[in-house]
Structure formats: C-alpha cells, structure tokens
Amino acid sequence: MSNALIIRGLLLVSLLTTHFAAQAIGEMTLRGTLIEPPPCIINDGGQIDVPFGDKIGVNKLDGVNYRQKINYQVTCGTNSISTWALTLTLIGKAATFDEHALPSDQENLGVRVLYQGDKVFTPGSTLKIAQGSSQPLLQAVPVKKAGAILKEGAFEAWATLKADYQ
Numbered sequence: 001m002s003n004a005l006i007i008r009g010l011l012l013v014s015l016l017t018t019h020f021a022a023q024a025i026g027e028m029t030l031r032g033t034l035i036e037p038p039p040c041i042i043n044d045g046g047q048i049d050v051p052f053g054d055k056i057g058v059n060k061l062d063g064v065n066y067r068q069k070i071n072y073q074v075t076c077g078t079n080s081i082s083t084w085a086l087t088l089t090l091i092g093k094a095a096t097f098d099e100h101a102l103p104s105d106q107e108n109l110g111v112r113v114l115y116q117g118d119k120v121f122t123p124g125s126t127l128k129i130a131q132g133s134s135q136p137l138l139q140a141v142p143v144k145k146a147g148a149i150l151k152e153g154a155f156e157a158w159a160t161l162k163a164d165y166q
Contacts, residue, residue: 037075
C-alpha cells in the first residue's frame with residue numbers, strides 16, 4: 001500500500017508541475033529580397049578564334065611550341081550587390097589520348113587550354129575568379145598523341161567558354 005501511495009503522490013506532483021510550467025510564445029517574421037546575378041557575355045556574343053598559323057611543324061608539337069593567347073573579353077552587367085563570384089567554365093569533351101586537351105578534327109591532335117602560365121584548364125572544369133581580379137590570361141597550345149604521326153593539313157578544335165556568377 002505504501003508503494004501505491006508513493007506512486008499517486010508522484011503522479012500528482014508531476015501533473016501540478018506540468019500544469020504550472022511557464023510558457024512563452026513568440027512570433028517570427030523572416031524577410032529577404034531575391035536577386036539574380038548580372039548577365040555576362042563573352043566577346044559581345046561573337047566567336048573566339050585562336051589562329052596557330054600555317055606553318056606548324058608536325059614533329060614539333062610538344063605542348064609548348066606554338067602557344068597562342070586566347071583573346072577574349074568578359075563583360076557582365078552591374079548589380080547593386082558586388083559579392084558575386086565570377087567563374088569561367090570550359091565546356092567540351094576531352095581528347096581520347098589526353099584528358100587535358102580538347103580533341104581536334106585531325107586524329108591524334110588536340111589543343112590544351114592553359115591559364116596562369118602552365119596550369120591546365122581541363123575540359124569540363126571551372127575556374128573561380130577572385131572578386132575584384134582581372135580575367136585570367138588563357139592560352140591554347142596544340143598537342144599530339146605520343147608517338148603519333150600526324151597528317152599535313154588544317155585542323156580545328158572546338159569548345160565553349162562560359163562566364164557565370166555563383
């Protein structure tokens with residue numbers, strides 16, 4: 001009987017403390033403004049051409065010779081908030097013989113895109129440009145598959161350069 005009395009007493013105490021517990025309710029309002037990043041355009045929407053010239057020695061393609069600057073200009077709209085991080089993405093597939101090169105229309109020949117000197121801008125990758133920095137120097141250099149014998153003639157390689165804010 002003593003146990004039953006103790007249990008009843010505990011239940012009564014727990015009911016009383018629950019009933020008299022202090023409650024506080026506060027309402028919240030969450031607000032914000034959605035904005036879109038400013039649009040960017042490269043070379044006023046025109047194509048970027050990189051001429052390597054007409055006298056490329058097929059036996060001198062080593063990933064260094066015939067390097068050319070990629071002339072491009074990124075222009076982005078302005079926005080009142082300047083905290084956007086600009087990125088450049090190289091859209092294209094990789095050559096079968098070199099994952100760091102774009103394939104060309106000539107077998108065993110590709111083109112690597114470089115930035116900051118000798119850093120490879122791999123197809124499918126993205127470069128983050130620090131806020132307030134100028135656009136990076138991009139260069140292109142033809143490369144061939146090791147041991148390949150190339151045919152004489154013109155060649156082309158294609159990719160898309162995309163500028164975007166994150």
